Amino acid sequence: METRRGYSIFQIALHWLIAALVLFQLFFGESMTVVVDAAEDGQPASATDQALGSAHYWVGLPVLALVLVRLVLRLVSGAPAPAGHGSRWMRVAAHVSHGLFYVLLLATPAIGLLAFYLGDPWGDIHSLAKPAFIVLIAVHVVAALYHQFWLRDGTLKRMLSPAG
Template identity: 80%
Template sequence: MENRRGYSVYQIALHWLIAVFVLFQLFFGESMTTVVDAVENGQPVSTTDQALGSAHYWAGLAILALVLLRLVLRLASGATASANRGPRWMQLAAHALHGLFYMLLLATPVAGLLAFYVGDPWGDIHSLAKPALIVLIAAHALAALYHQFWLRDGTLKRMLSPAG
């Protein structure tokens, strides 16, 4: 149900808050691996790695909760109308990219929790999310810049300022 022209302040805030948490995870998430490996090998864990590992756990839970909230908000208020009525392939690519984002942003924390509490193979599955997210983020950012500077259709502006 596409009915609105822009995003609400809540949708924009959730988008950027999730983005910040995901970037934190991508940059500092390896500390969780360091902690798990050290514990499995009976080695001491540095205070920094312990703190970052703990932050990784809680940031993952935050991502899961915020994405669920974002989906509830989307279901309650509907999706925004496309800023650009471009070629069909571009619309399909945008829907596919967003669908993959939602899927990964839900599945990754769940796999991480399963890895933490159950163990393998969930840790290996969880670690596959990092390169997938990097590719999706790059595609998403490039598409936003393409819309902003090539098509000049206002797509990027809609995620920076709420609909009036």
């Protein structure tokens, strides 16, 4: 659905809040692995890993809740049409990569819960989210910068200031 000229203030706030929480998870997620491995070996984990492991749990769950809110908002108020007149393959690439983001944003915390309560193979599957997110975020950031500063079609700007 493409019904708006730009993103609403709520969509923008959710985009950057979720991005910050996901980056936190990617930077500090390994502490959760350390805590899980230490528990399996009957060894104590360091206080830092315990704190970051616990933060991993309590930052991960809001990601799931916020993404659900974001999807409902998107279904209700729609997504804006592309800012510029990119070629067909660029529109398809944007659709596919945004769709993949939503799949990852829902599946990663859900599988994280399974990993936490049931262990492997869910832990191994959950860990695959790290390279998947890194590749997708890298492509996404390069695309956003390319649109804003090379094509100059205002794509990044409209994810920073709401539509009037």
